[in-house]
Amino acid sequence: MAFNPASRVQDYLVFGEFGDVNPSITDSSTYTFLSPERMEELFEHEIEGCFLYSRHFNPTNKYLASALERMEDGEAAQVMASGMGAISTTLMTLCGAGDEIVCGRSIYGGTYALLKNLLPRFGVTTRFVDLCNHDAVRAAITPRTRVLYCESLSNPLLEVSDLPALAAIAHDGGTRLVVDNTFTPMILSPLRHGADVVVHSLTKFVNGTSDCVAGCVVSSREFIAQLNDINAGPSMLLGPVLDSTRAASILKNLHSLHIRLRQHGANALYLASGLQALGYTVHYPGLPSHPQHGLLARLINPGYGWGGMMTLDTGNHNAANRLMTLMQREKVGYLAVSLGYFKTLFTTPGHSTSSEIPPEEREAAGLREGLIRFSIGLDEDVVQTMERIERCLVEAEVRPNAGRAGN
Ligand SMILES: *Cc1c(COP(=O)(O)O)cnc(C)c1O
Numbered sequence: 001m002a003f004n005p006a007s008r009v010q011d012y013l014v015f016g017e018f019g020d021v022n023p024s025i026t027d028s029s030t031y032t033f034l035s036p037e038r039m040e041e042l043f044e045h046e047i048e049g050c051f052l053y054s055r056h057f058n059p060t061n062k063y064l065a066s067a068l069e070r071m072e073d074g075e076a077a078q079v080m081a082s083g084m085g086a087i088s089t090t091l092m093t094l095c096g097a098g099d100e101i102v103c104g105r106s107i108y109g110g111t112y113a114l115l116k117n118l119l120p121r122f123g124v125t126t127r128f129v130d131l132c133n134h135d136a137v138r139a140a141i142t143p144r145t146r147v148l149y150c151e152s153l154s155n156p157l158l159e160v161s162d163l164p165a166l167a168a169i170a171h172d173g174g175t176r177l178v179v180d181n182t183f184t185p186m187i188l189s190p191l192r193h194g195a196d197v198v199v200h201s202l203t204k205f206v207n208g209t210s211d212c213v214a215g216c217v218v219s220s221r222e223f224i225a226q227l228n229d230i231n232a233g234p235s236m237l238l239g240p241v242l243d244s245t246r247a248a249s250i251l252k253n254l255h256s257l258h259i260r261l262r263q264h265g266a267n268a269l270y271l272a273s274g275l276q277a278l279g280y281t282v283h284y285p286g287l288p289s290h291p292q293h294g295l296l297a298r299l300i301n302p303g304y305g306w307g308g309m310m311t312l313d314t315g316n317h318n319a320a321n322r323l324m325t326l327m328q329r330e331k332v333g334y335l336a337v338s339l340g341y342f343k344t345l346f347t348t349p350g351h352s353t354s355s356e357i358p359p360e361e362r363e364a365a366g367l368r369e370g371l372i373r374f375s376i377g378l379d380e381d382v383v384q385t386m387e388r389i390e391r392c393l394v395e396a397e398v399r400p401n402a403g404r405a406g407n
Helices: 005-010 036-044 059-071 083-094 109-122 134-140 163-172 221-227 234-238 244-254 257-277 293-299 317-329 359-364 382-395
Strands: 076-080 100-104 125-129 145-151 176-180 197-201 215-219 281-283 309-313 345-347 371-375
Touching: 005 059, 005 257, 059 076, 059 215, 059 244, 076 083, 076 221, 083 109, 083 145, 083 176, 083 197, 083 215, 083 221, 083 234, 100 109, 109 125, 125 134, 134 163, 145 163, 163 176, 215 221, 257 281, 257 309, 257 371, 257 382, 317 345, 317 371, 317 382
Parallel strands: 100 125, 100 145, 145 176, 176 197
Antiparallel strands: 076 215, 197 215, 281 309, 309 371, 345 371
16 A cells, blocks of 8 residues: 555644644743652653643644654654754754765755755854766765765755665665655655654745744654653754644644645646647756656655646846746746745746855856746636736747757
8 A cells, every 4th residue: 555645645634622622722931840759850851741832832833743654654753943944953953063964955945055054153064066977976975974864855955865776775884864855755765765753844845824834853762762862852952843823724724734735736736737839948847858757756645746846048147137036926836935836936046045156156057047936826726827927928028949958
């Protein structure tokens, strides 16, 4: 039987204090104890169902974490105030001064900046490699490497990580595989392919309404305990706590994620196929022309589609800007960063979310200046959306084959 993350989430039932179908939202920073001895005990070890202080854990955040833990088939999870909070505390749990990280070169700009600019100040250095070149990945791992880091589907180039192969390389090298699964929740289950830790920005598809910022980490019980340890855990001590009102609203949205994913995926496949048929340079992992389409087909949980992310290469920066301005005017969607919203969002990552990456590294990784990244929305009439995009392409004078083919 294939793993079915949506059924796992569906079977997570919580009965509220009064039998409420949506349990009461924790409105407390601190919790009473019936005896001083019980409090002392909790400082020594975690006690199931017992709470101390909301920076550590709180019931509402626990509910969301439990649902995400089931979705990712992990043993334990912790929710955070942002995806970056999840990523930075995970890396600080795994690495100390003198340690190294090996990371894919096509990666979210904030993660790149963390690895390139901030962590070296604390003695943690990173080698960026082409994750499709497994020999290069193997060669970059040294005895000091603590983490092999990748995105399941990379941002913004939509390269598919060969998770079982990368997990094997990491484990052979005595290191751990950390996977950012933000682009493919439910579609891919990295822990089931050998990853040790999964991180998400819940801000994107999981929440789906672009109304808050949040993140999570899913892993073994042991890792989450280390992450959240009262005396030394980066999550406890750096303190990126998710507000419980937000945790409650994200949990409600998580329960419709599978339905949204199908619509995002169907719309993206329709638009990508249509644009490709017209001769435009599009990348979408659901297209048979995508270099890792076959690999992704082997790794995905069936039934959720190929995701909502697509790129279109317009050939140059000015053409991209003309096209995006027209598409916003014609109500294709919004010119905005981020993704996973019910409306279509588009940006040129080279000039926005990946601008932290220097131009020569962007070019080497294939992140060209005319590249537009789309997060395709839940449009009911996608045929009309296609017609609008076509009209905008003509008016913006973006010609078929404008972008270069390749990854
Ligand atoms: C947005 C994003 C992040 C950062 O998440 P925040 O919630 O904005 O902190 C990390 N990784 C990927 C792939 C993202 O798209």
